[in-house]
Structures are given as structure tokens and as C-alpha cells.
Amino acid sequence: MDAFIGRCAQDGPVSPRSHVRVVLAAVIFTVLFSQLLLYPGIADLVTELGAEASDEGTVSPQLDASMWFLVAEFAAYVAFVGVWGVASDAAGRRVPFIVLASLAGAAGYAALALVPTIGTIPFEGVLALRVFQGAMTIGAFSLTITMLMDLGGGHGKNMGAAGIAIGLGAALGAPVGGQLTAIDPVAPLVVAAALLVVVGALVTVVPDRAPETTRTWRAVARGVSDRPILTLPYAFGFVDRMTAGFFALVGTLYFQDVFGLDPAATGLLLACFFAPFALLQYPMGILSDRIGRTVPIVVGSLCFGVGILAVGAAGSVALAAVAMVAVGVLGALVSPATMALVTDLAADDHRGLAMGGFNMAGSLGFLAGFLVGGTVAGTAGYDAAFLVVGGMEILIALVAVPVFVKLAPGLTREDVASS
Template identity: 75%
Template sequence: MHSSARDRIALAAVVFAVLFSQVLLYPGIADLVAALGADAATSTFAETPLDASMWFLVAEFAAYVAFVGVWGLASDVTGRRTPFIVAGALLGAVGYLALALAPTVGSVSFEGVLLLRVVQGAMTIGAFSLTMTMLMDLGGGHGKNMGAAGIAIGLGAALGAPVGGRLTAVDPLAPLVAAAGLLVVVAAAVSLVSDRAPGDRRGARAVLDSVRRRPTLSLPFAFGFVDRMTAGFFALVGTLYFQETFGVDPATTGLLLACFFAPFALLQYPMGVLSDRIGRTIPIVAGSICYGLGILAVGAAPTVALAAVAMVGVGVLGALVAPATMALVTDIAADDERGVAMAGFNLAGSLGFLGGFLVGGTVAGGAGYDVAFLVVGGLEIAIAVVAVPIFLRLSVGRQSRFALED
């Protein structure tokens, strides 16, 4: 097997492990935060299970937002990826273990738990973002490489949800221990992959200035923001919606989430290759409009079976959009800017997750689940409509412009 193909598989496996560890926590999030001490008597953040779950998820993604750029900039400036990924994975594992041990220390408040969650998130995002940057460094086609990242993300989420539900049934803290173990494996695995980062060292200001001169990066960043907002929405609001509306348990909730993530994962690679052939415009714009309509269909489904079918449809459409959006970042960024460019994309995505948690949680709590689905699905449609003239003017992502690399 060609070394690039072998490294692509290895790096995709690392991305899978990081996402799998993250999603393990989602199906039983309410039980987890309760086990970590979230109750109204001890915390101003936990007046309801929705509040506690929301802030626990927000803490991690706030750390993503704050630190993803630091990791990307450090990588571009030093011309290295691997040491930073190893450090982020190992320190992230320590963070997960600290969370798991927190209930055994009686003096740790829920606010203290949230602080541990911030530290864990700040470390984990380095391993995730820079592994995706290493995929950007590979040849063979940007859509293909980002399709590999996408299938890893989707499979990690698809399998992490049902496994996390099962682990929660055993012990609400079990997903934290499993996540820590996976990140140790990540640190070992990534050290076996060739580091193809451009070796030239550059000053931090030079890297940032170079990226700022590429305003077209704001296009994939914007789509990444809204796409991840929908994912954050389903991770929090969708989980509680399914349990409250249809009366399902965490294990069944995990299976419902898997109805989205399974097709989302399995179709990422072929959809990424397709975007190398036909360009990025159709997959991103048309796919986003249909994706938003699919979200509305999930919220309107009257039975759990129809909700599952709608989740499958949303997963297929998400697979059309995601790899093309990530590939567009690679199309636009220069070789020695990829760490910062991917950090910017993940920053936008992390802000999107935060938006999904905060907007979705706030709207659902104040106006109900129906309005929350309408708001999030409508935003996905709106950004696609607004972006149509921009895509037509720039004609970005055509194969004639972004030729496949050898």
C-alpha cells in the first residue's frame, strides 16, 4: 500500500478515536452530570437537567474555541504536528480521568467539574484539529482526504452514541474512563505516522497575516459554523427531545443518534471524491438547503420510527455537505498555513457547537422543541441561500482550478 494511503487510514483512525471518545458521553449526558454533582442545591448552573447538561457541553467547546488557534499556530510556526498531537491526547486523557475521579473527592463542586471539563477540552482539541491538519498535508485529492476525515468523524459519532448509551447503563462515569483510554491509544498511534508538515519555520505574525489575506476562507468557516451548530443541537436538545417526546431510554437514544451518524459516516468518503470531480458548490449549497429541510422533518415526525427515518435522511445530506466544506478549506489555504486554516475551521465549528447548545437549549427551554427545530433548520437553509451568489461569483472548488495532487 502506498505510504500516503496507509497514513490516510491511520490518521482517519485517530480522528475516529477522538470523536468516538467525545460522543460516548452524549446519550447519557443527564445521568453523567447528575453523577458529577449537578443539582440545584450545590450549583447555580444546574437548576434543571437541561441546564446542567448544556453547561457541561458548553465548557468543553468554550475551551475548543479558546485553544484551537493556539495549537494550530504552534504547529505552523514550528513546522511540526506529531509532538503536539501526542501531548494533546495524553493531557486530554488525564482530563477525562480527573473528571471520572471527581465524585470521589467530596469537596469538588459542579463549578470545579466544569473547570476540569475546560482543561480536558483545551487539550483534546489539539489532538483533533492537528490530526485533521495532517490529513490536509497528504496528497491524493483534498476531497478524498477530507472525506477520510469525515467518515472517521461520522463513524466515531455513529458508534460512540450507542456504545456510550450502553456504558451509561453500566455506570454513568464509565464513558469518561473509556474516553481516557482511547486518547492514550491515539497518542501511541499518531507517533507511527509520517509528519509531512512544511519544515520551514515562520513567525507567528507572518502565519496569521498570510491567513488574513485570504478572506474566501470565511465561506467554509461560515458553513462549518452552521453545520456544527446542528450537530450540537442534536447532541443536547435532540437527545432530550427524543427521551421526553418518545419516552426512550439512553440506549435507544444512542440508536436514534446513530441513524444520523451511520449514513453520515459511511457516505463521507464517496461524497468527498464526488466533490473532487464536480466541485464544491453543488454539494455545499444544494446539500445545505436539503439538510435544513431534513432537520425540520425530524422535529415534525409524529412517531419514533418516522423520526429515525428522518434522521437517516439528514445523515445522508450531511455527508454530502461536510467533506466538501472541509476540502474547500484545503483548496484555499497555502501549504504552510494549513494548521491555522484548519484551526480557524474548527474554531468556527466549535462556536457552532456552542451555538447549538446555547441557542438550542435556550429556545427549547423557553419556546419549546418545535420552535427550536425551526430555528436551527431555518439557519441552515438561510446561510445556503445567502451564499449562492458568492459561490457563483467565485466558482471555487472546480476541479479545473484545484487539481488533484499526486
Template identity: 60%
Template sequence: MSSTRRERVLLAAVIYVVLLAQVLLYPGLGRLVATLGATTDLQPRMWFLGAEFAAFILFVGIWGAVSDATGRRVPWIVVGALGGALGYGVLALLPRLSLASFETVLILRVVQGAATIGAFSLAITMLMDLDGGHGRNMGAAGIAIGLGTAMGAPIGGQLTELSPVAPLYAATVLLAAVGLLVTLVEDRAPQGRRSTREALATIRRTPTLSIPYAFGMIDRMTAGFFALVGVAYFESAFDLSPGESGIMLALFFAPFALLQYPMGALSDRIGRTIPIVVGSSLYGLGIAAIGLVERVEFAGAGMVVIGVLGALLAPATMALVTDVASDIDRGTAMAGFNLFGSVGFFAGFLLGGTIAGAYGYPLAFFVVGGLEVLIAIVTLPAFLRLGLGDVPTVTAGSSD
């Protein structure tokens, strides 16, 4: 196996483990927050998710800027992974220590999220540093994200059946393993120290990054929507258990994961416009349709379809960030992408939960799906005018 391919696999494994740890908590979220001192209602679940993603939003830019400024990635991923492991571990111990006030839980979630986002974002940035084609490298990131989420949902559901805090213990072990695994990868960050302020000026210097950022935000919004509202909808409409809801999520994430790499490579050949714009439009229509079905079989089939469409657009969107950003700005550029993604995830369960609570699930699905279609329509002129979706130039080593 070539050096580039080996490092691509190792970095994808890091991303996979981080996402697996995160998603383990989702299927049994109601039982978990009840064990940690809240109720099983939708609002405590929303705040539990929101605390983590608020930390993602606040700290992801700092991790990227520090990485670019120091010209290092690996040490910061180790710090983030071990800090995340510590956060998950303390959360798991709170009920035994009789310290499970929900306010304390939310503070710990912020700390854990602040650490975890560093490991996640910088691992993707290290894939950006590799040769071999941006679409291929971001396809590897996408398949890791998809597999982590696909496997996290059913495994987390089964762990919850054993104990509501079992997913927290599993996440602790997984994040600690990431801290060790990433040390096997060569640090290829572009050399040259800059101030953190100079690194943070990346987005202002490169306004075209706003386009993949906008898509990333809306795409992650749908993920946040399904993590909270989707699970609640499946439980309410079809009377599913946490384990069964995890399987429903896996119906989306399995094709989403397995098709990421070939779809990313496809975008290297045909450009980004068709995968992003067309994929986003069809993806949004599919989400809206799921909220209208009345049988669980149809809902499951819909999840598979949107999983395929999500695989079409996700790696192309991340690859567009790499196309647009300069080499020395990659850490900050990907941090910005993940920042907007975290805002989107937060908006997904906040907006979706609010609409579903006030007006019902069908309208919530319609609004979230409609926003996907809208962003595709609004940005299409920019793709055509600026040539953002043109077939990219593949760097040396593309055969890897």
C-alpha cells in the same frame, strides 16, 4: 498498501478515536452531570458541554498557529491527546475523591477541552498535508468523524447503563491510545519556521476562507443542537432511555460516516458548489421536518435522511478549506475552521436549548434547520462569482 493510503487510514483512526471518546458522554449526559455534582436539568448539561467547547474556541487557533510556526504536527498531537486523557481521567475520579463540586468539574472540562482540540484539529491538518485529492482526504476525515460519533452514541449509552462515569474511563483509555498511534505517521508538515503571529495572519490574508468557515459553523451548530436538544427531545417526546437515544443519534451518524469518503471523492470530480449549497439546503429542510413528526419511526427515518445529506456537504466543506489555503498555512486554516465549528456547536445547544425551553421543540428545530437553508442562499452568489466551487486540481498521487 501505498504510503499515502496507509497514513490516511492511520490519521483517520486518530480522528475517529478522538470523536468516539468525546461522544461517549452525550447519551448519558444527564446522569453524568448529576454524579458530578449537578442536577439532571437541561442547564447543567448545557454548561458541561459549553465548558469544553469554550476551550475549543479559545485554544484551537493556538494549536494550529504553533504547528505552522514550528513546522511540526505529531509532537503537538501527542501532547494534546495525552493531556485530554489526563483530563477525562481526573473527571472520572472526582466522585470517588469527594471533590465533585460542579465548579471544579467545569474548570477541568476547560482544561480537557483545551488539550483535546489540539489532537483533533492537527490530525485533520495532517490529512490536508497528504497527496491524493483534497476531497478524498477530507472524506477520510469525515468518515472518521461520522463513525466516531455514530459508534460513540450507542456505546456511550450502554456504558452509562453500567455506570454514569464509565464513559469517562473509556475516553481516558482512548485518548492515551491516540497519543501512541499518531507516532506511526510521518510528519509531512511544510518546513520553514515562522512566528506564531505570522501564522495567525493566515485568515486575514485569505478572506475567502470565511465561506467554508461559515458553513462549518452552521453545520456544527446542528451537531451541537442534536447533542443536547435532540437527545432531550427524543427522551421527552418518545420516552426513550439513554441507550435508545444513542441509537437515534446513530441513525444519523451511520450514513453520515459511511458515505463521507465517496461523497468527498465525488466533490473532487464535480466541484464543491452542488454538494455544499444543495446539500446544505436539503439538510436544513430535513432538520426542520424532524421537529414536526409525532412518531418515533418517522423521527428515525428523518435522522437517516439528514445523515445522508450531511455526508454530501461535510467533506466538500472541509476540502474547500484545503483548496483555498496555501500549503504552509494549513494548520492555521484548519484551526480556524474548527474554531468556527466549535462556536457553532456551542451556539447549537445554547440557541437550541433556549428556544426549546421557551417556545418548545418544534420551533427550535425550525430555527436551526432554517439557518442551514439561509447560509446556502446567502453564499450562493459568492460561489458563482469567485468560482470557489469549481472542480479542483487533484495533486499527484490521486489514485491513492
């Protein structure tokens, strides 16, 4: 208790835990909202940024450029999320790194928004700017979730707060992005840049509760590598994010090409997934604190693949919307429980890298959704893409479930530490 009081004296007035949870959730919401603004109008945006449309062997002329624009960001996520986590754990601080990451990410979005006015940057240069923006943005996102891990008060509750912020950011970002695209394809970039500046300011009002230890980067990395059981939630995080990546790219173009929707209507249809995904996260996180992580993760993950197949089989916008709602409910069941499991298993002074590893797995899942879904859709059509990605989801979940069921019921952090 004395140590806690002393720590709070360093950080300023003690904030009620619920207040801090709300502020951190607001930061996560803003980062995800900014990211999703770009998705509904992605085809128009890449054209505005100088991509040359090619309809050779593709179902959509903008599919290839859209895919690589999204892949560039998530490749940066994979490459740099661990760097941010190790740096934060080694320094024993979170807030300064989040401020740096958010302001640099804002500069990246702003630079992309200026590309059409310059008119001399090849699309490869645009992708390089996208990599920089992604490398910065992931730091703000991952380390803010880590600050919720540091907060205490129930891992499922804290990760439910993160989950509802993620889901609401995505749910609202998509339809708002569609409306902004209707005004100007570059408008989502301008708004995203402004919002990340807000993130840099907002995070400074909460205490930095990271364990105050200064260690080498090698020691931090070794602390996480000594806990291979963390690969369990990482595997499920990969599967879940693969679904999201698939819908963000292929689903967007599928709804527009097959059902003839404009970007604004596409954003609303995507919101059919993200709305229940967001609104149910917090109660589902609390539920996982009460009943454990196994049932929410196992049941939700196994049903994800079936949900993908149902969306692809829907013959109308109404049926597709119903299927998207069902997939959103399943996502809300599994997501906070999976993030809470990372918190359960990670040592207190290695949370930054542990959550960085989870977000790396998730980013690889997004990349798989983009690359596998985009490649199959471009060469064999949308039906094949839904079948392949849905089948992969079911297969990976079935392979991982027996291991999870065997290990998870009696798993405690003490068991992991002694293994």
C-alpha cells in the same frame, strides 16, 4: 523529488499513502468516538458530577447543566484550536503537538471521572476541568485533520477519509456511550481517557509531513488573514456543526422526553443520523474531487434546515429515524467537500491555522446549537427550538449561497494567492 526523498529519510521508512490515510483516519475516529461516548447519558452524567437539577422553566430538569457541560468543552475548542494550529505551523511539526494534546486530554477525562469519588468539587470546578479537557482534545483532533491535508493525493479523498472517521466515531460513540451509561454514568469518561492514550501512541507511527519551516506566530497568523476567502468554507462549517450541536443536546433530551427512550435507545436513534453521515463521506469526498465543491456544499446545506424541521415534526420514533437518516445523507454530501475547500484555498505552510479556523467556526456552530437550541427549548419548548434552529439553518445557507455560487466555480488557489 529529491526533497521528498530527503524528507522521508528523516521521518523513517516511506509509508504508502493509503496506509498513512488509514492510520490518521483511525486517530480522528478515536478522538470523536471518545467525545460522543458522553452524549447519550449526558443528563445522568452531570447529575453524577454534582449538578443540581432545577425544573424552573425547563422541559428537562437536567437541561441547563447538560447545556453548560457541553458548552464548556466547545468554548475551549473555540479559544484554543487556533493556538494549536499556529504553534504547529510555526514549528513545522504536527506529531509532537498531537501527542501532547491527546495525553493531556486523557488526563482531563480521567480527572472528571474521579470527581464523584472526591465529592467536594462544586459544579463550577467540574466545568473548569471540562474546559481544560476540551482545550487539549481539540489540538489532537484539528492537527490530525491537518496531517491529512499535508498528505496529498486528492483533497476530497483525504477529507472524505477524515469525514468517514468523524462520522463513524460519532455513529458508534453514541450507542456505545449509551450502553456504558447503563453500566455506570461515569464509565464513558474512563473509556475516553484510555482511548486518548491510544491516540497519543498511534499517531507516532506515521511520518510528519508538515512543511519544515520555522516562523513566528505573527507570520503564520498574517498568512491566513491575507486570505479572507477562507471565510466561505468557514461559514458553511458553522452552519453544519450548528445542526450537530443542536441534535447532540436538544435532540438527545427531546427523544428521551417526548418518545420516552432510555440512553441506549437514544444512542441508536442518533446513530440513524451518524451512520449514513459516516459511511457516505469517503465516496462523497471523491465525488467532490470530480465534480467540484459547489454542488455538494450548496445542495446539502440548503436541505439541512428542512431536515431539522422534518425531525421535529415526526410523530413517531420510526418517522424520526427516517428523517435522521435523510439528514445524515445530506451531511455526508456537504462535509468532505467543505473541508476539501479549506485545503484548496489554504497555503501549504498555513494549513494548521487554516484548518484550525475551520474547526473554530465549527465549534462556534456547536455552541450556537447548544445555546440557542437549549435556551429556546428551556423557555418555549421543543417545537419552538426545532423551528428556530431549522429556520436559522435555512436563512444562513440562503444568505451564503449566492456568494458561493458567484465565487466558487472558477476559484483556484492561484486566484486566491493573487487577490
